[in-house]
Amino acid sequence: MDETVKYDWEIIHFNESSPILQDETIASENPLTVMINGMEFATMVCSPSNVKELIIGFLASEGIIHTFREIASIDIDIKQGFAYVEVTRPIDMAQVDHSKRFIGSCCGKSRQFYFKSDVKTAKTVLNQLVVSVAQCYTLMEKLQQASIYFKETGGVHNAALCSVKEIISIQTDIGRHNTLDKIYGDILIREIPLRDKLIVFSGRISSEVLLKISKMGIGILVSKSAPTDLALKLANDLGITVIGFVRGRKMNVYTHPKRIYEAIKTKQDQLSP
Incomplete structure (x- = not known):
């Protein structure tokens, strides 16, 4: 960490109507x-x-x-x-x-x-990486387990660049867009190849989030939160697989299910004689 990313702040916490003086960890801005x-x-x-x-x-x-x-x-x-x-x-x-x-x-x-x-910078993603449903669940669990500052402050977002098996880079910030810029910066500095990578994300999928994913050339975005309609329209146009509401053992696939192993297998089973 470059500087202090959290502070202790004295608060009055109420449990029902009973006040308790205690320190609360606050995210730095x-x-x-x-x-x-x-x-x-x-x-x-x-x-x-x-x-x-x-x-x-x-x-x-x-x-x-x-x-x-x-x-x-x-x-x-x-x-x-x-x-x-x-x-x-x-x-x-x-x-x-x-x-x-x-x-x-x-x-x-x-x-x-x-x-x-x-x-000028958004691009259609032709990446053909395939991920399984179980791998999506596991990667989201790993992101949440590694989200130390969220556990302490509840006031930050997290994003991770992942292979289908593990986290390659994880970034934290008070702004969800900033986490993606940090991931992009790390990719450029380390010259990380992206053919077999996806993004796992803690925040809502807005149109700007989706555009940032396309600019990196990432084909799969996995989030524990919801997408907007404009984000999904852009994802359809730009060839990006959007997976949202990954919580526990549930998730929604919104666009381009061609990158989800179980979806491909289901389609092949339906087409087989």
Whole structure:
């Protein structure tokens, strides 16, 4: 962890009408302004962990960079709230629609959409990885078991890059979108091949979450929460398998069941004479 991601806060806890004075663990939230080649690009609010991965993944998701090698230098001062990034290719900030925008940590309206950037970077996923239902259940269990800071604070999201058998990278943040940018950054830094990888996720599947998955080139998204209708429409168009409400031994497959082993087998059984 880069900085303190949690704090103890004295609270008055009520059990029925009986008050108890106790310490509660609270998730940390930090503003971070990203400067690119000396110019202000964006201010985001995030957890102060794996900030380098967050910035790199965010810039890749926004189409500013395509590989980690395009980062000449990156200097992060989390206490002052600034990250100074030098990129090797010229950036015309006047042509960047999302210059100087504020990106909130919440999951609502403070997060803006810039479809021009999405059109440039979103892509149809042709990945043919197949996963079983049991593997989806197991990976979700592993994500929840590894979600230490959620257990302590209840105030963060988690995302994991996984093979069908194990977690490769896990990231935590107060913003669900930030967890995916951190995953993307880690992928670029470590040059992780994605042909046999999927994402397991704690949060609601919005259209922006879905677009981030497509920009990584991941074909399967497994979440314990619900998708939106726009996310599912995009998933259909972009070839992404969306699995939601993975809780206990139950789950919903919303799009492209071709990547679910049991769905493939059922179809083959139905077609066999």
